[in-house]
Structure formats: C-alpha cells, structure tokens
Amino acid sequence: MADPASSSAQPKGATGVLVLADGTVVWGKGFGAVGSAVGEVCFNTAMTGYQEVMTDPSYAAQIVTFTFPHIGNVGANDEDFESVVEGAVGCIVREEVTPHSNFRAQQEFADWLAAHDKIGLSGVDTRALTRRIRLSGAPNAVIAHAPDGKFDLHALKARAREWAGLEGMDLAQRVSREKSQDWVGGSWELGNGYGDADNSEKPHVVAIDYGSKDNIFRNLVKAGARVTVVPARTSLNDIMAHQPDGVFLSNGPGDPAATGAYAVPVIKALLDKDVPLFGICLGHQMLALATGAKTVKMHQGHRGANHPVKRLEDGVVEITSMNHGFAVDGDTLPDSVEETHISLFDGSNCGIAVKGKQAFGVQYHPEASPGPQDSFYLFERFVGMLGDN
Amino acid sequence: MPKRTDISSILVIGAGPIVIGQACEFDYSGTQAIKALKEEGYRVVLVNSNPATIMTDPDMADATYIEPITPEVVAKIIEKERPDAVLPTMGGQTALNCALSLERMGVLEKFGVTMIGADAEAIDKAEDRQKFREAMDKIGLESARSGIAHSIDDALKVLETTKLPAIIRPSFTLGGTGGGIAYNKAEFERIVREGLDASPTTEVLIEESLLGWKEFEMEVVRDKADNCIIICSIENVDPMGVHTGDSITVAPALTLTDKEYQIMRSASIAVLREIGVETGGSNVQFAVNPADGRLIVIEMNPRVSRSSALASKATGFPIARVAAKLAVGYTLDEISNEITGATPASFEPTIDYVVTKIPRFAFEKFKGTENNLSTAMKSVGEVMAIGRSFAESMQKALRGLETGLDGFNRMVELEGVSREVLTAALAKRTPDRILQVAQAFREGMSVEDVHAITFYDPWFLRQIEAIIAAEKEISANGLPNDAAALRRLKAMGFSDKRLATLAVRSVGVAGGLGETQARRSGLLHDALRAMAGATSEEEVRKLRQKLGVHPVFKRIDSCAAEFEAITPYMYSTYEAPSFGAPENEAWPSDRRKIVILGGGPNRIGQGIEFDYCCCHACFALEEAGYETIMINCNPETVSTDYDTSDRLYFEPLTAEDVLEILRVEQSTGELVGVIVQFGGQTPLKLAQALEDEGIPILGTSPDAIDLAEDRERFAKLVHKLKLKQPKNGIARSRDEAAAVANTIGYPVLLRPSYVLGGRAMEIVDSEAQLDNYIATAVNVSGDSPVLIDQYLRDAIECDVDALCDGAQVEVAGVMQHIEEAGVHSGDSACTLPPYSLPPEIVAEMERQAKELAIALNVVGLMNIQFAVKDGEVYLIEVNPRASRTVPFVAKAIGQPVAKIAARVMAGEKLDTFPAFKRDLDYMAIKEAVFPFNKFPGSDPVLTPEMKSTGEVMGIDADFATAFYKSQLGAGVTLPETGVLFVSVKDSDKPVIVPAIAMLIEHGFKVIATGGTQTYLTEQGLAVERVKKVAEGQPHIVDKMIDGEVDLVFNTTEGWQSHIDSKSIRASALEKRIPYYTTAAASLAAAQAIVAVKASQLEVRSLQDYYS
DSSP: OOOTTOBOOOOTTOOEEEEETTSOEEEEEEEESSEEEEEEEEEEOOSSOHHHHHTOGGGTTEEEEESSSOOOTTOBOSSSOSOSSOOOSEEEOSSOOOOOOOTTOOBOHHHHHHHTTOEEEESOOHHHHHHHHHHHOOOEEEEEEOTTOOOOHHHHHHHHHHOOOSTTOOOHHHHSOSSOEEOOEEEEETTTEEEEOOOSSOOEEEEEESSOOHHHHHHHHHTTOEEEEEETTOOHHHHHHTOOSEEEEOOOSSOHHHHHHHHHHHHHHHHHTTOOEEEETHHHHHHHHHHTOOEEEEEEEEEEEEEEEEETTTOOEEEEEEEEEEEEOGGGOOTTEEEEEEETTTOOEEEEEETTSSEEEESSBTTOSSSOOTTTHHHHHHHHHHTTO | OOOOSSOOEEEEEOOOSOBTTBOTHHHHHHHHHHHHHHHTTOEEEEEOSOTTOSTTSTTTSSEEEOOOOOHHHHHHHHHHHOOSEEEOSSSHHHHHHHHHHHHHTTHHHHTTOEEOSSOHHHHHHHHSHHHHHHHHHHTTOOBOSEEEESSHHHHHHHHHHHOSSEEEEETTOGGGTTOEEESSHHHHHHHHHHHHHHSTTSOEEEEEOOTTOEEEEEEEEEOTTOOEEEEEEEEESSOTTSOGGGSOEEESOOSOOHHHHHHHHHHHHHHHHHHTOOSEEEEEEEEEOTTTOOEEEEEEESSOOHHHHHHHHHHSOOHHHHHHHHHTTOOGGGSBOTTTSSSBSOSOOBOSSEEEEEEEOOGGGSTTSOOOOOSSOOOOEEEEEEESSHHHHHHHHHHHTOSSOSSSOOOGGGTTOOHHHHHHHHHSOOTTHHHHHHHHHHTTOOHHHHHHHHOOOHHHHHHHHHHHHHHHHHHHHOOOSSHHHHHHHHHTTOOHHHHHHHHHHTTTOOHHHHHHHHHHOHHHHHHHHHHHSOOSHHHHHHHHHHHTOOOEEEEOOSBTTSSOOOSOEEEEEOOOOSSSSOOOOOOOOSSEEEEEEOOOSOBTTBSHHHHHHHHHHHHHHHHTTOEEEEEEOOTTSSTTSTTTSSEEEEOOOSHHHHHHHHHHHTTSSEEEEEEOSSSTHHHHTTHHHHHHTTOOBOSSOHHHHHHHHOHHHHHHHHHHTTOOOOOEEEESSHHHHHHHHHHHOSSEEEEESSOBTTBOOEEEOSHHHHHHHHHHTOOOSSSSOEEEEEOOTTOEEEEEEEEEESSOEEEEEEEEEEEETTSOTTTSOEEESOSSOOHHHHHHHHHHHHHHHHHTTOEEEEEEEEEEETTEEEEEEEEOSOOTTHHHHHHHHTOOHHHHHHHHHTTOOGGGSOOOOOOOSSEEEEEEEOOGGGSTTSOOOOOSSOOOOEEEEEEESSHHHHHHHHHHHTTOOOOSSSEEEEEOOGGGHHHHHHHHHHHHHTTOEEEEOHHHHHHHHHTTOOEEEOBOGGGOSSBHHHHHHTTOOSEEEEOOOSHHHHHHTHHHHHHHHHTTOOEEOSHHHHHHHHHHHHHOOGGGOOOOOHHHHHO
C-alpha cells in the first residue's frame, strides 16, 4: 500500500474530495449534493440496493464506500426507501454514475442524492479504500463536492480530525421519530408496491425506533402483526400505555453503549415484565446489554448482503444482510442468555435468546432490503409468540 | 454433518468428446470433482471417452476408463468396479442421460449403486418439460405459455395458445439442438419436425415468444441441510431469443433493483427445493419483461454446467469442487473457501468488478449455413474478460476473442449505409451484432433507435455509445499527452492498438495505410506523430511508458476485499491514483518463475488438447520447483482453475496485456522464461513481440518455428536433409499452371491463394480438367496465384510426435491416419501404433523425425506429418511445438509426454527421464467428432479444412474392436446387419471391394448407384442398383428418408459429383445413418462390424493397460 498520509495535488477536473482524519486526500468527481459532510468511512459489499443502503438510518454519520464499481444503474424511486430521516451522509464509488435503466426508476441516482442532501464522490479506487479500511479500521473523514473545484483543504482536514467519531455517540436520538405512529405499510410486491396494513384484530407490536428501517415494520405486518412505532426515548409507561403484545427493538446507528444509557433500563423493565421482545442489530445489542453482556467496536464492521450466519439450534446457514460496526461480545453473555446464531466469517455473535423468556435478538437484518430474505422466519417466530400472551 | 462413510468408491461419468454445447468446462468440473473426492479418501472410478482431458490422466482417478459413454458400456464398468455410488452431475447432459438410462435399465439397483448429487427423480423433473412446468406452477412461479407436442398435429394445436412467433425446444438435447424460433407457419412446421427428430423422446416444447425480454441466470448451490447460496447472477446482453451459450453475458446482473434481484434469488432457491436437487450446483434461467418486471422461469439444469464454469471463474468460487464435497455429505459451512483460506464456502460471493463473456463462432467453416443465432447453440468457445467497469471488461473481451478485433473495430460494410440497411442488419441476430450496434452509433443512430430494434438494455447501449464517443474524440484530436486523460481512455478498455488506429485517423489517414507510412517515412512519421500523439501500437505503448500509465492488478477474491485472499488470481485494470500510486495487488514473488501462455478461447482447430498441454506444463514445472504463472482468458478450461498454476492472470492473450504482466513479474524474482509452444497458434503469434522486448522464450526458438512454417525456408532445409516433399509450385496464369502441373506430373492438387464461393481445392488428373478448374473456379492472376501440389493419391498419412532436448530425440508416437491424405489431420481417425504400415516405413519416419528435430534444434515437442505412398515417405509439414495429438499419444502410451517436454524446455535433459516403452500390445484409435448437425445446410464431407470440435479414443486389443469403440464413443452405433448403400469414386472402387464382400457375407444387403453397382457386380458381388437423385424418383435419398438404409459408404472426387452427392450425406446426417466419406474409413467400419458384437465389448482401465 502506498503511503497512507500522502496527499496528491488536485488533478484537473476534480470536483470532489475525500479528506481523511490522518490527512490523506483522495480526489475524484463530486456528484449529488454540493457542500461537505463529516462521518466515518465504511464499506458495503452488496451489489444491489444502494438506495436502501443510503436511506438506512443505521448509516447515519457514515460515508459508504460501495465496493461494486457501477452504482446508480437503476436510478432511484419512491419505493426503495428505508426511512425518510437521514441515512448515510455520502457515498464513494468507482465509476461515474450513469443514466438509469430500470422500469421502476423515477429519478437519476445523482439527482436523488442531491435532493436528499447526500454527497457522492466517483472516480475513486474503492477497492484500495476498502482494503485500507480492512487493514487499519474505518477512518473518520470529510466528503466534499464543489462544482467549481474549489476546496479549503485545511478546513476540511481540521474538520475530519476534530470530529469525535461514532464511539460513544448516541445517534439514535437524532434519527428516531419524534412522535409515535400507527404503521400502515405492508410488504412490497412486484406490480402492486406496498400494500396497506390490515389493522384489525391482530397481535400488537410496539416498535421502538432507534433509527429503524421501514422494511422491519413491513415484515412485521406481513408476519401478521399490527405495528405502532414509537420514538427512541419513549418511557416504559408510555410504551405500556399502548398495551403491546410484544415490543420490537429496532436497528439504528451509533454506539449501543451510548444509546443504551436511556434505552437499556427500559428494555430491562420490559424483560422483567415478561413482555415478548425481538431486537435487530442495535436493538439486539441493547437487549444483550440489558442482560448484562457487553458490546465492542469491531475493527472493520460487517457490511454486505452475503454474510453467512449459523443457526446453532439446527446448524442451518442463513445468508444475511449485515450492517454493524459494533457487536455483542459473545464471551460476556451471562448464563441467562443463550447464543443462538454466530457469524461463519469470524465467529462473532449474531443472535441471542434470553432463557426462560420470550426475548431474542439478531445482529443481522432479517428484513433484508437490501439483501437475501432467508431469515423472514424470525418475524413469524416473534409474531407467533404474541398469541400466547 | 460429516462425509458419508457408507460409500467408499464413486463412479464419475465424464462428458465425452467436445461438442457444441458441451465443451471443456466439463473437464474442468470433472477434474475438480475427482480431486475433491480423492482428497476425502474415496476410490474414484472415471469413465470418459475423451483422451484430451486432464481428468483422464492416469494419476487423477484410481481407475480410468477411456470407453464410450453408453449405458451398456458403463454398465460393464459398474459390474467390474462395483462402485458404491455414481456422481452424474459433473459430465453435462451426457452423464445425466447415461445415469438416467442406467437407473431405468435397473443396473444401479442390481449392483447396489446409489446416485449422488442428483437423483433420477430430480433429473427427470428438471429435464421433462411438462413435469418442470407443473413443478413451477406448484411453487407459484410463472412459466411461458406453452405446450408439449409429439407430432406436427399436436404442435399445431399448441400453436393456437402460444401464437407466433413461437419457440420450439426439443427435449433432452444438448445445447438445444434442433430448436428454433418460428415466425410463420411453414417455418414452424419445419422446426417442429427437426426438433422431433433431434429429441431422443420425439418430444418438443412449444412456447410463447419472449423475444426482447431480458434474460438472467442464477448459479445456485444447495447442500443436504437445505442451505442454499447464490454463487453468481449473470445477465445476458443479448436479450431472449439467443441461446444463453451464444449470448454475450455479464456478471453480476447490472440492471436490477434489489427488490427484483431478491425475487429472482428467492425464486431460484425455491426451484432447487421443488425440483429436489439434494446437493450440488444448478443453474436457473429467467426471462424478465423490461416493461414491468414480470418474471418467467425458463429452465434449470440440475448439474454443473457451462455457466457454472463461468460463474466459478467469475467469482473465484469453485462450484464443482464444492458440489462434489456436498454430494458425499458435507454441508456448506464445513467446506472452506480456498480463495480466502479463512472463510467457509457457505457465503455468497460478492465481486467488485464486471465480467464479460463473449462466445466465439465458427460459421466460416460450415459454408451453406446461415450465421443466425437462435435458441440452438452454435458457438464453439468463449472468452471471458474482467475489468473494473463494463466498458473495460467488454473491450478486453473483444480483443481476447482473437477474431482480429482490437476493440469495437469499424464495420466497413455498414459505413455510410442507409438507415434501412442499418436497421436490417441490427435486426438480425448474428455474432457481429455488438459490433453493428457500435457502428450504428458511429452512423448517428440514437440509443432509443438501437434499443427499439435490438432490445439490448439501454444501459449497455449507453456504455457502448460512450466508448464510440471517446473514439470520435480521439479520431478528431489525437491522443492526449497527459497521464490522467490517457489513463481515463485505458480505463475504458481501449487497447494500445485501437488507440493507435484511432489516433492515425485524427490526421486523416486511413488506419492500416497510415501505420505503414508512418513506420516507413521519417518526416511524414514525425508530422503524423506530432498530430496524432502516436501512430502505432508500439508508439502508444511508449507514450504510456513515458507518462507512467500502466495497469495495476487486482485480485479475484470472492469477497470484494472484505477479507485477505491467499490465492493469487488476478486481472488487470487501469486505476486512477487514489492513495499515492495506483494500488497494485500483484505482489510478485522473488522466486524463479516460468510463465505459460494459454490458448485463449476454444475454436475449431485449437481446443482442449492445447489446454491439456498448458496444464501439464504447469504441473511439471511446479514439480521441478519453479513458480508457475498462467495467463489465459478461457473460462471453460482447467488451466484457468486457481489451483492449476501458482499464479493465475485472467487476461486477454495480446502482446500488450502479456507484456504488462511480464513487466510486473520481472520486477522481482527471476523470470526464467515464457512457454509459447503449448497453447496452439495464440501464444506463438506473440513470440516475436515478446522476443523484441527481450523476454526469454523457453524451448524451441521462435525462429525455428518460423522456419518450419515458411514455405521457402523450409524447402531449403528439406533439400539440405535430402528428404522428400510432394513437388509443388505457384502459378499466376493458366499457362504457368499448366507448365507447373506438367513438371510435377498429374494428378495435382490445385488451391487458389484465396477462396471463391467455397470451392477451395480440387484434384485434377489432366490438363483438360485443369483448364476446366481455372475457367470455372478461380481467378488466376498476379495478385491471386494458384498453388499446385503433387497429389499423392491414396497415400497414407501419418503423424509423429517427438521430444527433443536439442541433442537427443525421443519419438513418443507414430500415428497412422485411417482417412487418406487430403483430409485435415485433425479430422481423420488415426491409430497408435500404425495398424497397417510395415516396420521399416515406421522406422524411416522416425529417422526423418529425428533428423528434423536436430536440424531445427527443437527443445521440447515437435509434430511431423508424413504421407506414405508406394513405400516412399514424403514430408508434409513440421510443427516444432505441441500438437493436437499430444494428449492422445500420452494416453495411448501411458507417458506424461507434455510434462517431460515442459521440463526439457526448462533445461533438463531427456536422458534423465525413463525412455518411452512403445511396444504396445493394444491398439488406440482417435476419432474426430463433428458438429454438422448444428449447421443445417452445410456439407458433412471431410476436406483439408478442419471441422471437428472434439475427439474420442477407442482402445482395445485389436484394430477392429478399438475402431468400433471409437465410433461408438463418437456417437455412431454401427449396424449389426441391414442395408448398405455404396457410391464411390472410380479410384476407390477396387479398394472398397473387400469391405463389400465382407459385409455381404455378414448378411448385409448392398445397394449402389450406376457405376459402383456395375463395377461391384463385375467383381461377382450381389449388389442392387438404386437411382441417383438426378435419375428421378424413387432414388437413394427417398430410401434413406424412409429408413431403408442402415449404412452409407460415399466417396466423391471432383466438384460436380461432390454437389450431386451432398443430399445423400445430408440425409444420412439428418436420419442419423452411419456414413463414411472415405474408402479407408469404410473399410475400417466393415472390419469392425464383422468382428465386433456390441454386447461382447469388454472394458479395461488405463491403469490396467499400462501395468
């Protein structure tokens, strides 16, 4: 690898730049929104679903490096949203974004990015950047786009250097809903889009939104539940006032320890009350924290749509979508908790169940979007539990 | 779950000869499977009739049977070897069909053999159109509207629901043989009839046309715990209507949203589950309506396939190896991913590059047939290329194809034509369509226009449009003189050669002319260069070097850099500097290394035999302690398997691409040399460019190779060695021709220097015939001379393969051709040892071979062709390099000929290897296999132009039985009795008499046309007369069509008789009647029929023959 702190002279025609906290400058072409944004640079190896990734609140304060070189081929549309709140602040791609070709497209990806205030940078050796993240961890950086090619590198470098980073950051609060909401969307079907949820007599799930992906709620609906989404800081009393049959703990960005400061006590109380619980990603991590386990920041994180997970009860392999930079430390699980899933890539914890309770969580994303739909059964399992209460 | 312990030996069924639709990808999969099973401690028994495969190397399986893959023969192998299980999913449709027959015949049950990988029920469900459709209905997946027909009447009924255009697919055929698309009723009836004939179950599927829909393929692997993973998605650039084997394809799919992709992913897994493929790899094909995403399942193959090989090479995931392990009971999470070495096989590969596959065709070999692409596969090979963008990958693939393209070369015939002509050209689905699309953009057509005609996805069209726009820019302004701009062009995949051509255009000089001028005249050259940037490939290279624009190498790691890859599997790309210099992951070693150049895409004349040699070079040099580096671009091969060489570069075999690799490899360690003599013509053509750059070439020098190929230089050598060549000369007028012919003496062989209307060659016996030839066939002039050779009528042709270390010569094998001289050596059957030559003649050929080897200073392999006539040995040609016959010789004598050659090239001496034992007590016969049935309208006659796609070997104690087996292996079952039709040229009449007598005695009824009948009757043989086609009906062709003929001997001489008899050969082909077009082969067939009863065939393993 070349000198990591090297910064080349600005090439002719460069309208975008990525400035890492260590001073490395990577030039390219800017697209999407004009301006600059700070975040942690991560990579995602999925070959489809860039719009879903960019709208996933778990990517808040992150700049996503797409490892697949052609991004934007299928444009953007009004359906492939995972949330209307902020997701990733920017993306880095190898090839210039091309005009779209897909019958579902309503807009060019670059225009869509601009409309959603996200910055794009193309012309980067994304593989070299990915290898760098693998070898030395996810760096903090500023991504900037200026059509006139004028950048204040000093300021950008300072901003990247001074940004505190994700560790210890409670981002969930920033991307969570402000008010509770009766969820109305069903699952997506080709030709029909999202159906409406049938909110008649069905098990009632209260979903706590720590920065959730909408597809989780759609999957809960598909599995037969009625869903009410509540903000991250909703109190135990307010949750119970909804008379939930079960509570869902959503995914979300940031450090679980930081968000856990207020969320974990609520989860503990729900556990004590024997309310059925299901957590995904950040929700899973905080469920683990509530049982007394610990979480750790991972070196490079898991971000892709091809991650194998072993279900320990029967040895079945699920191919999953993942997006996490923190993980539950499997060694710290108390006796009251059973490890149910592990990553076949590195053995890290991917699922837990609380013994004697109807509470479980998975580190990966069974709601997919983007990614394989192998693990939909988890939603059915959860909703299936709710009838018993 | 651990591996199965209830089985200890496994029979693997190979795919047999290379044919269209079933090529060397099954050597790749079978080889991987055998290695994987042996690794697990199983005893592996292999049957495959194809000697040119790596899998039939005697050290691969424990018992190797080079025997015909028919259920009866395989049943004998089962009876003898008593395997516990049979793995039928590695040998294509041939193996699946054979296993199904064995099951139905009760053989598997009788000997207690379990089918692993796929069971009979699953195979049947996937292959039987009706059952497959029902299965899809059951899981809620849509199929095209369709119906099954067993007759024309059935078919017309189905047509009422599907409407025209309709697609016809025969059941159980390779590569969709006999199928097609019908636009009108007449066409419909014709294709249905052909399809019913082609189908072994007389069944065709008729489907609604999905022409213009997008086509996708998913490669799926499933284990017995029901874990399913997708290895790769493939998108066809050619929309529905062209067989996927004939389509340009890319991986991964590029025009799907995640929601659509996941529908397809879930559907493919559902298909595997429903069909019941218990373990292993399968592919599922889909059509997608681009307007609304409607998804239709086309078909699935419950086995590894051509696309599995492509997917394996595209992602680095070894599908066949994994499938073999799954078949014996492992689950995906128990198998490691050998590319990363750290992760399990239970994941879905993700890639960070674009892969393009382009098929290679051979229509020019089959005159009379149209180059239309349809649902029946016609391509004979393919190239794969990898780039970081679609444009780079596509342009690399175009130049890797080796059809004279440097990229999107101009289509001169479409320059400046009307919109109508352009539209008509684009509307035809031909191999050139992608070039026509590019030309259409040059002619000013829009993406929308081209899309409306071709239905190519606009995304692909825009990419091509962008390439053409960049070309225009260069043609207008020349090459840029700054690194960033030049690198941008290189990153779009432009070759140096293409850039040079375009740059020359910028100064208004036509390409070729400009280059020549540029090189020759100093002043003009400087002016040109100043304006264009560079005017030749070499100059573009120098410009790149000056500006520091070089490709970097990235790894194919199955995980998009998420994990460290331990396997050095690489491709080149032009990266912009993002962190200092562009990151190069080649990381060459400091070892002593040898580079082996592969053979590129398969084509007729250069196929698996050369890949076999390249693989052996890798194996041998690795054993000798060198680091081996393979460069090749053919995804079907064993040579491009990640564990064949130490390092693998998947790159086009052009001087530019190879030199860039060598530059990096030479940066550290010691490049001992490059082997160019094993991969056929492809690497040989690069020898000069490599030498010019000072790259050491191992083995025989390129100059010696050139000497052997240069008519004049070679004649001098022959003269010096006092060897005999057929007399020859060149004539530029009628009178000159007559004079030369007189000097040589009639008969002579006349050949135009370029070909007119397919009439390439004629044997003439007199000046009158010569006049007739010159008057009708050729235009003899100063620019187009005619070549005249002494014709050695009825001469016996021989091949000698030998090894030489510069001082010592070792003959590996002398092969006697069965067909007489005049048939391309690749198309004739041959025997080892020679079956009818006196020992002193064989000794004389060996003596001459040795003299030539020393005189040419051969280091490595050499092949010599001789003709023997009247006890005289004539030298036809010498090729001081690996020949097509090397694997056959190696299998026949049981010696690793190619391996020893590779080590000799690296400097070892022949006397350090044990001498070959060549006193064989058995006979090995190589027979060629032809694709005539894929090219309706072409004449299935053997000529000096090679047409065969593959070969089989028959091996047995005597000539007749070995010949019988070679025919059976090639798909020809000789009749035990019945009606023989004979029509032979005059010179063959005496030759054929013993054959006819033998067959009459054996109970055959013989019919013949006029001259032949008269002659045979005069010889006292009871032969009935039948009318020639020209003599009115009922004639011979009527009888053949009515099934009244079981065997045909038909030889011709002269243009007219050739044309007259074409319908006989065509009918024989169509009705699958065994036919022989040379007297010698007819005689051999008669001997085999008389001597052999199919039921009495014995099987014997190679290991047994050798011991």
